[in-house]
Amino acid sequence: MTEPVTDDDGERSLWQALRRAGEALVDDVWPFFAVSAAWLALAMLGLLLGRLHVGLSASLLLLLPLTWGLGRMAAVTVRYRRARFRDLAAGATVRWWAKVALALAQVVVGLVAWLNIELALATGRTALVLAAVASANVALAVAASAVTIWPLLLDPSRDxxxxxxxxxxxxxxxxxxxxxxxxxxxVGVVFAAVSLQTVVAALLLVPLGVLLAAHVVLPIADAVETPPP
Incomplete structure (x- = not known):
């Protein structure tokens, strides 16, 4: 395995992380482009099957291994500067059951929050509105924690x-x-919204969003664990 490259700039601002993420995407454009294309094709297939029968929407779960592989490739660019297709397999297999459990927990919390919000909007009852506000805050906390936890689980230096x-x-x-x-x-939400408009944008913004999370979170986590003397 390639020796890790030590970052001497410590934590990065959002702009610095975005710039590093863009550089990594340019350096390894073909691996990221190929995985992103496969991810989008599988997502569109899952959505199409879901329209045919609700139960077939479960096919979208097949996106998880590809998403983990993409996250692993992004983490590798923080540590080793270059991503390879073999990192895709490592991301899909390392800590398999822990990642499945975490992903399902996040999906369940998200669905419960969405249902509470929908119910509150439909009925307008005060108690349900308060429950919806609480659910929205929980959903935000889960989404924010996902931004920080997934890059750490997929970080090769923390296997x-x-x-x-x-x-x-x-x-x-x-x-x-x-x-x-x-x-x-x-920024990730904005990337997702733009990606829904055109496939070309999605091919670039899906990996760029994953790269951004890795380049923001991993240097912060390194600084937290190794505080300056």
Whole structure:
């Protein structure tokens, strides 16, 4: 395995992370482009099958291994500067059950929050509106924690670490740098919205969003674990 490259600039602002993410995408455009194209094709197929029968929407779960592989490739660009297709397999297989459990938990929380909000909008009852506000805050917290936790779980330099440690580290990153994490989440939402408009944009913005999260979170986590003397 290639020796990791030590970053001497420590934590990065959102703009610096975005610039590094863009450079990584340009350097490894073909691997990221190929994985992104496969991800989009599988997503469109899953949505098409879901329109034919609701139960077939479960095929969208097949996106998880590709998403993890893409996240691993992004993390590798922080550590080793170049991503390869073999990183896709590593991202899909390392900590398989822990990642499945975490992904399902996040999906369930998101669905419950969405249903609460829909119910509140439909009925207008005060109690349900309050529940919807609470659900929205929980959903935001889950989304923000996903921004910090997934890059850590997919970081090749932390493969030997316990999942519990990485979950707590992700929470620490969120608590210590909430503005930067929320800004990263907001940029990701914008990328997702633009990606829905055209496939060409999605081919670039899907990997760029994953790269951005890795280039924001991993340097912060490194700084949290190795504070200056």
């Amino acid at each position: 030997g670490r316990a999942v519990r440690e990485l979950l707590w580290l992700g929470v620490a990153v969120l608590v210590l740098r909430p503005a930067r994490v929320l800004a990263t989440l907001a």
